[in-house]
Amino acid sequence: xxxxxxxxxxxxxxxxxxxxxxxxxxxxxxxxxxxxxxxxxxxxxxxxxxxxxxxxxxxxxxxxxxxxxxxxxxxxxxxxxxxxxxxxxxxxxxxxxxxxxxxxxxxxxxxxxxxxxxxxxxxxxxxxxxxxxxxxxxxxxxxxxxxxxxxxxxxxxxxxxxxxxx
Numbered sequence: 001x002x003x004x005x006x007x008x009x010x011x012x013x014x015x016x017x018x019x020x021x022x023x024x025x026x027x028x029x030x031x032x033x034x035x036x037x038x039x040x041x042x043x044x045x046x047x048x049x050x051x052x053x054x055x056x057x058x059x060x061x062x063x064x065x066x067x068x069x070x071x072x073x074x075x076x077x078x079x080x081x082x083x084x085x086x087x088x089x090x091x092x093x094x095x096x097x098x099x100x101x102x103x104x105x106x107x108x109x110x111x112x113x114x115x116x117x118x119x120x121x122x123x124x125x126x127x128x129x130x131x132x133x134x135x136x137x138x139x140x141x142x143x144x145x146x147x148x149x150x151x152x153x154x155x156x157x158x159x160x161x162x163x164x165x166x
Contacts (some may be wrong), residue, residue, distance in 0.1 A: 006160055016152035020087035024100035026152070029144035031104030032111075036137055039065060039112050047125065064117060069109025076103045111137055 017023035039144040056063045076082050085099030115129035123129030
């Protein structure tokens with residue numbers, strides 16, 4: 001009895017994301033999750049004075065990364081209002097994927113400073129500004145990746161396990 005042919009990650013991706021809406025949800029969740037951890041790492045490096053990163057200030061005013069997140073989410077929203085990158089109609093799947101990724105990035109940049117929205121002061125390094133927000137965002141990002149990408153990720157792990165057993 002011969003083993004079934006193994007599938008590449010690209011083939012598994014195509015199999016599990018035939019529906020563009022599901023793919024966009026997965027890509028948004030994934031980019032949200034990755035961006036959240038990257039921006040947390042960069043912010044911690046800035047705070048510790050490590051590496052090439054520094055706070056950005058314009059005319060003496062610190063520009064928080066939520067500003068860039070809000071601008072990105074607004075831009076993606078406007079593009080979606082124009083029916084570009086929505087996965088609907090004759091627009092390319094690539095544009096749909098790019099806007100989904102950009103939305104997740106913008107949402108992560110914005111949500112990482114959610115405490116600033118509520119307090120209107122920089123409590124990023126205080127426990128009230130970090131602990132609850134970290135838990136909410138981490139849980140939300142992990143949950144959404146599991147919901148939208150679970151079947152693909154499980155299939156990818158099965159294929160990787162099969163290759164490693166050889």
